[in-house]
Amino acid sequence: MSEIRHIVFDIGKVLIHYDPEIPYSRLIPDAQERRWFFDNVCTHDWNLEQDRGRTWEDAEAMLIALHPVHEENIRAFRRCWHEMVSHSYEDTVAILEDLIEAGHDVTMLTNFAGDTFMEARQRFPFLNKPRGVTVSGDIRLIKPDLEIYEHHAASFGLEPAATLFIDDNAANVAGAEAAGWQAVQFESAEKLKKDLRRFAVEV
Secondary structure (H helix, E strand, O other): OOOOOEEEEOOEOOOEOOOOHHHHHHHOOOHHHHHHHHHHOOOHHHHHHHHOOOOHHHHHHHHHHHOHHHHHHHHHHHHOHHHHOOOEOHHHHHHHHHHHHOOOEEEEEEOOOHHHHHHHHHHOHHHHOOOOEEEHHHHOOOOOOHHHHHHHHHHHOOOHHHEEEEEOOHHHHHHHHHOOOEEEEOOOHHHHHHHHHHOOOOO
16 A cells, blocks of 8 residues: 555535535425426536536526426526535544644545635635645536546646545545545545544544
């Protein structure tokens, strides 16, 4: 196992909470109707294209043309986005800050729309503490595509084998490993501490 010299954090569901159900449980109170809406209208794949750089205007226009009766709820996805990111995970944030304080090289790699990431950065100041961040929406690449890992490593001068990536999504972890990185799947702050110790990273 290579010595870890670079640590890369994902953001959503690792450092900050993300759940579209929060506003939509109010907007579409019926659970079955809400499930249909997420499965057929504002789907995960639709939202992922904003992470890849598609504008919200184009995204909304496409869906409204297909589902005009749902226009208000479609537009609510961006309008109520701030409710979906309701809080940060303080225990994981503490690990991030401790790693930086201890002198570790910490960066972030995230699937995030460019405009919502700027909003998140204002709301959660700790996102400004790492050395830098690659935001998928800004470069039009998304995890788990190989190119985004290569872009991040080149941008920040990371040696892949000496890089440890932390992400909640198994496919993104596998993508990092395919790029030659070390990687762990995030489940909790306690597990992350154990994983860091396993890689001889002192927190």
